[in-house]
Amino acid sequence: MSRGGHWRQPAIGLCLWLVIGVVLSGQTTRALFLPDLSPTGFRNYIENRGNDTIAAVKVYAPWCHHCQDMEDDWNILGNIFADLSNVVIASINGDKHVKLRESLGVTGYPTIFLYDKGAEKPRDWKYARNWGLLAMEMKRMAQEAGGSTASEVESVAIPQSPTLLTEYRARYARVTKQSPIIKLDEKSLTAVAFDRSRDVVLAVTKQGAPQMSSFMKAFAEAGTSFVVAGHSPNEIVFAEVDAATYNQIQEKEKLPPLKSAPAVLFLPQGPDKRTKIDTLVSDAGAASKMTAAALIDLVNAKAGTEITVGGALHPQAGRIPQLDSIIAACFNDAAFRAKYPSYDEARRANFSGVSDLIKQTDQKLEDKVYELSGDGTLSAVQGNFYLKTFEKFVDPTSEGLKEIVQMIGRYEHTLEEAPLKKSMQASHLREFARMRNLMRIFEEHSEELRQEVEKLTRRVKSLVADSVTIDILDDKFRGDDETRERFAERVRTLSEARAEALAAASRGQPYRAREAVVAQAVAGIRDKHVWVVPKGSIIPNEVVFKVAEQKLPDLVVVLGPAAQEQAPQKPAFYSKHDKMSSGPNAAPAEPLEYTENATDLATVTRYLERAMLPPPPSSVVELTDKTFAKVALDKGKTVMVAFVASWCGHCKRLKPEYEKAAAIIGRRGLDPDRVVMAMIDADKYDRIRDEYAIQGFPTIKLFHASDNLVEDYQGGRSAAELLSYLESKAQEDASGKRLQTVDDESKGGRKFVQELTPETLDALLEQPDKAVLLMLYAPWCGACQRLKASYEKLAEYFASRREDVVIARLDADKHASEVEQRIKIEHYPTFRFWRKGGPEKRAMDESLDELRYDVDLVALRHFVEEHAGTPKPVPLGRRIFRRLLTSASDLLGYLSHRMPFQVTTPWYLAMLSLSTVFLVYGLIRVLPTRARKRALHTSTKKTE
DSSP states (O other), X not given: OOHHXXXXXXXXXXXXXXXXXXXXXXXXXXXXXXXXXXXXXXXXXXXXXXXXXXXXXEEEOTTOHHHHHHXXXXXXXHHHTTTOTTEEEEEEETTTOHHHHHHHXXXXXXXXXXXXXXXSSOEEOOSOXXXXXXXXXXXXXXXXXXXXXXXXHHTOOOOOSHHHHHHHHHHHOOOOOOOSEEEEOHHHHHHHHTOTTSEEEEEEEOTTOTTHHHHHHHHHHHHHHHHXXXXXXTTEEEEEEEHHHHHXXXXXXXXXXOSSSSXXXXXXXXXXXXXXXXXXXXXXXXXHTOOHHHHHHHHHHHHOOOBOTTSOBOTTTTOOHHHHHHHHHHHTOHHHHHHOSSHHHHHHTTTTTOHHHHHHHHHHHHHHXXXXXXXXXXXXXXXXXXXXXXXXXXXXXXXXXXXHHHHHHHHHHHHHHHHHHOOSOHHHHHHHHHHHHHTHHHHTTOHHHHXXXXXHHHHHHHHHHHHHHHTOTXXXXXXXXXXXXXXXXXXXXXXXXHHHHHHHHHTTXXXXXXXXXXXXXXXXXXXXXXXXXXXXOSSOHHHHHHHHHTTOTTEEEEEEEEOSSSSOOOOEEEOHHHHHTSOTTOOOSSOEEOOOSOOSHXXXXXXXXXXXXXXXXXXXXXXXXXXXXHHHTOTTSEEEEEEEOTTOHHHHHHHHHHXXXXXXXXXXXXXXXXXXXXXXXXXXXXXXXXXXXXXXXXXXXXXXXXXXXXXEOOSOOSHHHHHHHHHHHHHHHHHTHHHHHHHHHHHSSOOOSEEEOHHHHHHHHTOTTOEEEEEEEOTTOHHHHHHHHHHHHHHHHHHTTOTTEEEEEEETTTTHHHHTTTOOOSSSSEEEEEOSSOTTTOOEEOTTTTOOSSOOHHHHHHHHHHHSOSOOOOOXXXXXXXXXXXXXXXXXXXXXXXXXXXXXXXXHHHHHHHHHHHXXXXXXXXXXXXHHHHHHHHHHHHHO
């Protein structure tokens, strides 16, 4: 038999084994979910897809905040359709594949294309970019395509309930926080900096430059302020680029030359962006001393914005000094003052004797508005608003002043209501605030107007508070008599219900509420505990009446209307202590549910007496950099920590909800000694902020018991949502289920990173032919956890290329006493590197000590490749085998998707059996032949 014949059978068997392995690995999910599609992949999977295959393609850019926000939804969509064989869900990096992006006609990010069955051209998805709507549309398309069986399509579950939605999002949510500063490289600099639709504030930085950290702190604070105000990133982008990258493309992109870094550039929006670039700060010394307030003032002047540090609107926003001075000059004129001591007296006298001065002022205003509107200083809307308001102000009758009061009422109501509704656009709110500020110039000249506005402001606050309680926020204060009267009548009705409820409580009787809105209004009585028991509740009516007869102190018992659901509803207890911290007449967002098993009078009474107890003075633990580890890293406690900043508006809105949640931890059945809510001013303690990679405020993290594993909180910020999350996590810690799950996960799958102890590290360092990269970590370190998957990929990279490089980790928190004697650790993660060589040559390299949470793994890989020495050559046969294996995997993965038949388990077994027969038979034939040839060759040599 020829040499080729000897190896034919085992070669066939080996190839079949390879086919089986690749097909098996490629068939775990039959649908194609492709995170990043190249032009070749686009042709293969989209343009040349099967006739019954549908596709959804997202074109994105890595720097686009809208794309980042949509990443979770796209991952969820891919997992929903993982079991359909005729669905392709893919993404295209439009910033990377420019020609492909242009061929698709993409004009903005993200863009979503849907490819129907047999369609050559896609259709744009023009609706909301959330996975729920997309999933329903994709399911409809799959049903029409018919490539999958009807049962497969029907098995696609689209979560509907809020609970399932939360679980689904939590499963695929990203844990990284978005920074207000976009970091740019050479590729993304052009795309971001020259985006004509937005202003760009660009910081050119240089690592290691003096006082760079103080500059970046001010720059980040300024960027965060614009985010809070609603300007960024839709209108203004704050970005950062390294000076070396900037200098490489400075001439090519016609950017201003910079002599030093840090520096700040402003690139205004519009078609002439490249010719209007302005250098805000060019001197590195000045930049290092720049405060956030000074930087915001510079941006305000260039972008036309009007905000202060923290995102608040400037008190003078909307006011035009030139117009204000004309109005002030009129009423402070000597001739005016000589005749009338005040504006109010002049108005009551119908401006007799000063009408000419009024007309002259009106003409001056009109001329100035025309002048300012012509040079772009003033918008036409704002100018006309000044003129019309002045005309109302000098109306001799009282009607003009009443109209001004009504306008102020509308703006006051909108601005009061906005934080509660949380649905108004930031641009609209800013416009309302400007108009309200503008009217203050008129209040300064009229005592009567000022008094009317003060009365109106108090009334508006009362109406808003009542509207929150009774849930009728849609009835806005518009100055319309009919609407206002209808609104006031509703409030009077509910006020009477509250009075009747208090009277019934004094008689020892429950109050009967026939409407849900009435029951909610009664629950909002500020200085009373209110127990609302729906009709058909698990609590018998006779028990409710007996509780009312006891006249427990400050308790109002309400028999509410029947609930909508069929199942019996649990009653809700509204504590007066919670309402005191929530503002006047406001029911707490999270009432206390009835958690007892029994419903007899004694049990119910004990429950109510316990619920009425006042909470401790403050259940939120205030942390410092010295007390942080003692509280947050206590392995006997589940600890939620809010990282806040004193200037942050979102943090101020979070605080009352956070304190409310902490106050009722005990009443939710949780042990306050084992479940803790804490807060720390991370802006004040830089070390804590950097150690936990805090890039935005507020950031909330949960520290699990037993191992201090850190988990980022991604949910809502109401007391109810905070408590629900904390309760579920505390129960996981108490039951030990989470630790069991973590242990089970750690057992599966091949690990390329070596987990070391101090002893195994010493043994590894005794091997002179091994270069070692070591990451010292702590299980509770959030940055270490986020780095885990990427660090594993780095280890896998070297495992397939270099046998003389070891990528390892060591739990420095567990082995603290032994590690601290050898390695100085100031933060986690800490990296150390040892080159190859004997004990006399090998030394610990500390040049990676600057790496923190923002570890660049590409740079880390280059560092290891540069310092690990010359690699051992990989045998040619092994390199060829690896290359063939990779190519075969790609080819067979593609072919497996194109198979015209379903790949089933019997098919796998048949192919596996056939390949085994070929392989064994070939080896039986080849090995004896090889042995005979070797023996013959040996005997021949001896004879010679």
